[in-house]
Amino acid sequence: MNALVAPPVLPGAGLARLRGFVTNLAELIDSTRGEREILESGAKLLARLVNQDDWLPEAYAQPDPDRYRQYLLHCDARERFSVVSFVWGPGQGTPIHDHRTWGLVGVLRGSERSERFVRNPDGSLKHAGTDVLHEGEVEAVSPRIGDIHRVSNAETRHASISIHVYGGNIGAIERATYDLDGRAKRFVSGYANTELPNLWDRSVRA
């Protein structure tokens, strides 16, 4: 019998959602180099991704008791963009830091606090506002619109997870953390994982 057999629907089928996101983002970046357009259209794509919480494999949703985790989910072959899941345990957060490229942050689970900083004329940093992002919401950063912030879990009793997209291989970019005096300390973040989720099994349906 030659009846068509539907492809199996496996537990990881939600990865097709992430595959769709990275292919749409690659098409967007193929079509424009304009940061404004990438952030505007990319934010819509990311909002769609984080509005469904059924696709992130457990391995990339694991908090660590000591510090937040940064799991690479995908890096463009030409390192034009990367997609990362940040997992924040209760009370966890980053130091004040920059990105040196455009970035989009979308909250998948829980909520996240982002405190923005700007430079004073003497080079020290001034707090410039706090945003709390909730599930499904997206925020942008870049050197053009404001690149220095401090991020933390806004949930006091639960882990939060946000999906970040950057205009480069963020774990390999030399960046800086800052103290309030504006003194910079160089860092390259790397990633917590050594293996990536397999987005490319097209026999697996969403």
Ligand SMILES: [Fe+2]
């Ligand atoms: Fe950041």
